[in-house]
Amino acid sequence: MNTYQSNVVTGATPNPVMPTPDTIDEEFIETANVIISTAVELVRQLIPSHQSAIAIIIDKNWNYVRKYFSLSEKYANWAHYSTAAVGYGIHNWILEQNKTIRLTQAELENHPQWKNFGIENSKHPPMRGWLVTPIVDREGKNWGLIQLSDRADGDFTQEDEALFTDFTRLVTLSLEKSWELRNLKKKSQ
Numbered sequence: 001m002n003t004y005q006s007n008v009v010t011g012a013t014p015n016p017v018m019p020t021p022d023t024i025d026e027e028f029i030e031t032a033n034v035i036i037s038t039a040v041e042l043v044r045q046l047i048p049s050h051q052s053a054i055a056i057i058i059d060k061n062w063n064y065v066r067k068y069f070s071l072s073e074k075y076a077n078w079a080h081y082s083t084a085a086v087g088y089g090i091h092n093w094i095l096e097q098n099k100t101i102r103l104t105q106a107e108l109e110n111h112p113q114w115k116n117f118g119i120e121n122s123k124h125p126p127m128r129g130w131l132v133t134p135i136v137d138r139e140g141k142n143w144g145l146i147q148l149s150d151r152a153d154g155d156f157t158q159e160d161e162a163l164f165t166d167f168t169r170l171v172t173l174s175l176e177k178s179w180e181l182r183n184l185k186k187k188s189q
Contacts, residue, residue, distance in 0.1 A: 017058055024189070028182035032056070032175060033066075039146070039171045040068040046167060047160045048152035050074045051125060054171075055085055056135070056144040060095050062087035065144075071125060074150070078125040089115030090130075094145055100133040100165050104155050125149075131156040133168045137176050146171065 018025045036054050044052035050072040058064035067085045071078060085091065093113040094101060108114055108130050128150035135143040146168050148156065 024182055024185045027185075028178055031178045035171065035174045035178065036066070036068050039167075039174075040070045043146060043148065043164070043167055044070045044072070047131070047148055047156070047164055049131075049148040050150035050152065051127070052146070052148050054135075054144065054146045055091075057087070057095065057142075060142060062092070075125050081123060081125060083123065089113050091145075094132050095134065095142055098134050098136055098140075098142060100161055100168075101130070102156050102158075102161050103130045105129045129155055131160060131164055133165055135168060135172050135175065137172060143172070143175060 021029070036056065040052050040054045043054075044050075052070045053067060055065050055067040062085060065085045065087070069081075087095070090108070090111055090113040103111065105128055108127060109116075130147060130149050131151075132145055132147040134145050137143060146164075148160075148164065151160070
């Protein structure tokens, strides 16, 4: 069960890709929201974890981020956390990597880009290890990232990483096909 309370997004957010969203853009955004909100739930169940998050970041610009969380009952105290993601520290660094990263808690805390959420430290759900991978389309464009933290039992494994990467490919393909459908509809207007 997801205890996070703020995953509802309504309407297309104007951004560089869709500066003046129309009905077709709104339809795409609705479809993308369903894909992302479903995926954030599924991945936490697929690889038993207490936290998952998906962030769609337009052109690596955190001003246009759309983020979804799934938190287990263990993190019920953070069910109303709603501060917008800004790409601070290791979260910004990961966008430049374009590859899956798996870190234990000790490796995470010792990473040179780890900033422990800066001024949000006391408010943000704590991380307990990290498995993160970019959402990269066939042309190499980075759409954002999918991440897991606090595996239900032990540290994330190589098998988890392989399954996680495959799952992300499926999410990426779903988003990509939805975007292609949006573009076809735009051309036929």
